Amino acid sequence: MVDVEGGSNDMNVSLFIPCTVDVMMPEIGVATHGLLTNLGVQTIYHKEQTCCGQPLFNAGYRDQARKAAKHFIDVFGEDEWIVSPSGSCVCMVKYHYPELLEDEPLWHNRAQDLAGRIYELSQFVVDILKVSDVGAKYAGKVAYHESCHILRGLNISDQPKKLIAGVEGTQLVDFNNSAACCGFGGEFSIHYPEISEAMVKDKVTNFITSGADILLLCEPGCLLNISGYLHRNHPGRKAQHLACFLVENIKKV
Amino acid sequence: MRADVGKFMETARQELKNQQSQMFLMMVSLGAPLLRQIGMSSFPDPVAAESYVRAIRAEVIARMPELLEEFERSATARGAKVLWARDAAQANNMILDIARQRNVSYVMKGKSMITEEIGLNEYLISNGIEALETDLGEVITQNLSLPPFHLVGPAINVPPAKISKAFLKKGIIEKETIDPVELGGGARKYLREKFRHLQMGIVGINMAVAQTGTIINVENEGNIRLIKSSPKTLVAIMSLEKVIPTMEDAVYMTRILARNCTGQKLTTYVSMDTGPKKHDELDGPEELFIIILDNGRSAIYENHHTREILKCIRCGACLNTCPVYTKIGGYPYGSTYCGPIGQVLTPMLSGMEKTTDLYRACTLCGMCKKICPAGIDHPSLLLSYRAREIDGNKKKGKKLENAMASLVSMGMSHRWLWNLGVNMTRPLLNRFAHDGAINNIPVGVQGWFRCRDLQAMPAKTFHETWDDLQSDSVPSEKTKHMEDS
Numbered sequence: 001m002v003d004v005e006g007g008s009n010d011m012n013v014s015l016f017i018p019c020t021v022d023v024m025m026p027e028i029g030v031a032t033h034g035l036l037t038n039l040g041v042q043t044i045y046h047k048e049q050t051c052c053g054q055p056l057f058n059a060g061y062r063d064q065a066r067k068a069a070k071h072f073i074d075v076f077g078e079d080e081w082i083v084s085p086s087g088s089c090v091c092m093v094k095y096h097y098p099e100l101l102e103d104e105p106l107w108h109n110r111a112q113d114l115a116g117r118i119y120e121l122s123q124f125v126v127d128i129l130k131v132s133d134v135g136a137k138y139a140g141k142v143a144y145h146e147s148c149h150i151l152r153g154l155n156i157s158d159q160p161k162k163l164i165a166g167v168e169g170t171q172l173v174d175f176n177n178s179a180a181c182c183g184f185g186g187e188f189s190i191h192y193p194e195i196s197e198a199m200v201k202d203k204v205t206n207f208i209t210s211g212a213d214i215l216l217l218c219e220p221g222c223l224l225n226i227s228g229y230l231h232r233n234h235p236g237r238k239a240q241h242l243a244c245f246l247v248e249n250i251k252k253v
Numbered sequence: 254m255r256a257d258v259g260k261f262m263e264t265a266r267q268e269l270k271n272q273q274s275q276m277f278l279m280m281v282s283l284g285a286p287l288l289r290q291i292g293m294s295s296f297p298d299p300v301a302a303e304s305y306v307r308a309i310r311a312e313v314i315a316r317m318p319e320l321l322e323e324f325e326r327s328a329t330a331r332g333a334k335v336l337w338a339r340d341a342a343q344a345n346n347m348i349l350d351i352a353r354q355r356n357v358s359y360v361m362k363g364k365s366m367i368t369e370e371i372g373l374n375e376y377l378i379s380n381g382i383e384a385l386e387t388d389l390g391e392v393i394t395q396n397l398s399l400p401p402f403h404l405v406g407p408a409i410n411v412p413p414a415k416i417s418k419a420f421l422k423k424g425i426i427e428k429e430t431i432d433p434v435e436l437g438g439g440a441r442k443y444l445r446e447k448f449r450h451l452q453m454g455i456v457g458i459n460m461a462v463a464q465t466g467t468i469i470n471v472e473n474e475g476n477i478r479l480i481k482s483s484p485k486t487l488v489a490i491m492s493l494e495k496v497i498p499t500m501e502d503a504v505y506m507t508r509i510l511a512r513n514c515t516g517q518k519l520t521t522y523v524s525m526d527t528g529p530k531k532h533d534e535l536d537g538p539e540e541l542f543i544i545i546l547d548n549g550r551s552a553i554y555e556n557h558h559t560r561e562i563l564k565c566i567r568c569g570a571c572l573n574t575c576p577v578y579t580k581i582g583g584y585p586y587g588s589t590y591c592g593p594i595g596q597v598l599t600p601m602l603s604g605m606e607k608t609t610d611l612y613r614a615c616t617l618c619g620m621c622k623k624i625c626p627a628g629i630d631h632p633s634l635l636l637s638y639r640a641r642e643i644d645g646n647k648k649k650g651k652k653l654e655n656a657m658a659s660l661v662s663m664g665m666s667h668r669w670l671w672n673l674g675v676n677m678t679r680p681l682l683n684r685f686a687h688d689g690a691i692n693n694i695p696v697g698v699q700g701w702f703r704c705r706d707l708q709a710m711p712a713k714t715f716h717e718t719w720d721d722l723q724s725d726s727v728p729s730e731k732t733k734h735m736e737d738s
Binding site: 017025026029047050051057064065068153184187192193197225228233 | 262265266269576577580581613614615616617618619620622623636638639640641642643655658659661662663664665666667668671675690692698699700701703704705706707708710711713714715716718719722
């Protein structure tokens with residue numbers, strides 16, 4: 001267990017587990033819970049939660065996305081700290097919910113209020129809990145992919161890098177074009193496969209050239225895309241969510 | 254040549270395989286943002302400089318109608334004839350009439366996107382008046398009948414050998430050469446001869462100063478200056494958003510535009526012309542027509558969200574950082590405007606129906622929004638177009654997709670239904686799994702599997718794992734404390 005400067009032990013953190021994590025990569029949710037618990041934070045998980053509605057919103061189905069948004073707002077209610085291992089889902093709630101609900105004043109107010117209580121995981125750990133050393137140890141080189149919604153959506157870049165720097169023995173290597181899109185974009189990867197392929201290929205080529213053993217990132221969508229490409233084309237190469245990497249390497253006392 | 258938005262993916266596929274295009278796109282994506290950054294960092298405070306330009310563009314949008322009227326008054330007072338054109342046909346006709354009344358056999362043109370947008374060259378040529386481009390890039394694309402590859406460098410991707418062939422055929426050069434200097438020199442010599450006898454010139458306008466009635470053009474080759482100063486008759490054409498309040502604003506904008514375009518602090522030539530030639534002046538046109546063209550802008554202006562498209566200064570910075578443009582180049586966009594600005598503008602000009610790919614072929618990565626000096630939020634606009642399309646589909650009776658989305662939404666609003674959906678999907682999906690991964694599914698989402706696999710769906714969702722986590726989780730500080738005492 002590590003000292004937590006900014007957080008208090010009676011802090012309750014509500015886990016917002018994105019649908020991709022819930023259904024496809026539950027290990028990221030488990031790691032999120034593990035990381036926070038290890039920092040002395042109590043986690044709660046509302047079992048009624050499903051998906052924030054981002055796929056519907058991005059595809060243009062606003063009425064349907066609005067319904068999902070209202071459900072989300074009801075489920076998370078007055079939770080003081082809401083934390084998610086995904087930047088794009090946080091962006092959806094933080095920025096697009098108020099936009100979606102602008103014609104319904106009561107809901108709009110609730111959405112705006114909620115927007116101030118939601119955090120991306122690395123942001124929460126570094127900025128709120130004031131922790132950058134989670135007590136992990138890994139001897140090796142890693143690269144960090146700056147996911148679009150994390151970097152340009154939420155302006156988060158230093159936080160994950162601080163957490164990586166806090167890992168004993170780990171070297172964060174230079175990664176060419178680390179801020180370029182990996183080509184996921186949800187339905188984009190399905191409808192524009194050739195363009196998406198060219199983008200993810202560049203991302204992976206840059207990762208391999210960087211000499212890192214693992215490509216770390218904080219966005220489940222990018223992970224699904226990049227690890228799917230690696231599995232097909234470069235088996236043995238690994239991309240991993242930062243939370244999983246940290247928890248996997250926490251020093252056993 | 255006018256390309257076709259309907260062939261977006263077809264053209265994109267060709268371009269992805271075109272080595273020449275790929276090489277230039279790589280150069281553009283590496284070089285242009287770097288030059289821009291160097292250029293912008295030469296401001297004492299680049300962030301303040303950007304805020305200032307955004308403020309100017311925001312003011313233009315807020316005051317556009319009155320600024321246009323003020324410009325008309327100022328320009329008219331200085332002797333220009335200001336004409337208002339509602340659409341492409343009206344503008345083209347006005348220009349044709351002016352040319353016919355003066356019996357000119359050819360006109361020469363400065364590089365201008367608005368004339369490209371209205372298809373002026375084709376219109377004049379089909380009516381028996383030769384229209385010659387004078388910007389080297391445009392001379393090349395015109396002679397090869399190519400659409401622009403890039404907003405700023407329309408022919409950056411064309412290899413010299415191809416240019417040589419076209420120039421030889423046209424008589425611009427006498428013998429084949431792949432030396433760019435010789436090709437440029439040939440075009441210069443050829444054009445100079447044409448300039449000597451030029452009676453009517455046509456230019457676009459980068460900025461129209463409301464306060465003074467001045468029209469400003471920026472360029473690097475000097476051809477626009479020649480067009481603006483040598484013929485008797487000059488026609489300058491602008492879309493509504495080119496108006497700018499004051500000369501101070503305009504001068505500032507020239508500094509911003511060059512830096513964002515090419516990384517230069519200022520373009521080689523900046524020409525500012527106020528009215529036609531006066532009695533005591535040596536050069537300049539005897540008559541100056543300024544056409545203010547709407548062509549869909551006032552409809553864009555009516556909507557408070559789409560209005561921000563009119564902030565664009567056509568610097569092309571969004572193209573150079575767009576991960577999609579830098580893979581496929583300008584041709585797939587099928588119109589005058591390519592890259593992110595084309596994706597937000599063309600659907601408004603040509604209609605939403607034929608331009609679906611423009612607002613869907615985007616990962617919403619936000620690079621364009623971040624780099625845009627004018628402060629346009631392209632992703633937000635694209636999202637709104639997608640919503641408009643879905644609304645339109647509903648009205649047109651395309652109910653199936655909408656019903657599917659409603660079903661998904663219902664699942665998102667009820668966890669039991671969500672669980673049901675997940676449990677039904679898992680065996681259907683995992684049927685296709687080998688060793689924990691799926692490498693294709695025969696229906697629906699094959700695009701995904703073009704280059705990547707999908708891991709099989711795990712046996713349990715996080716939701717189902719939660720109770721296990723509670724029983725064997727690491728004790729928190731608090732509970733540990735209690736155990737200790």
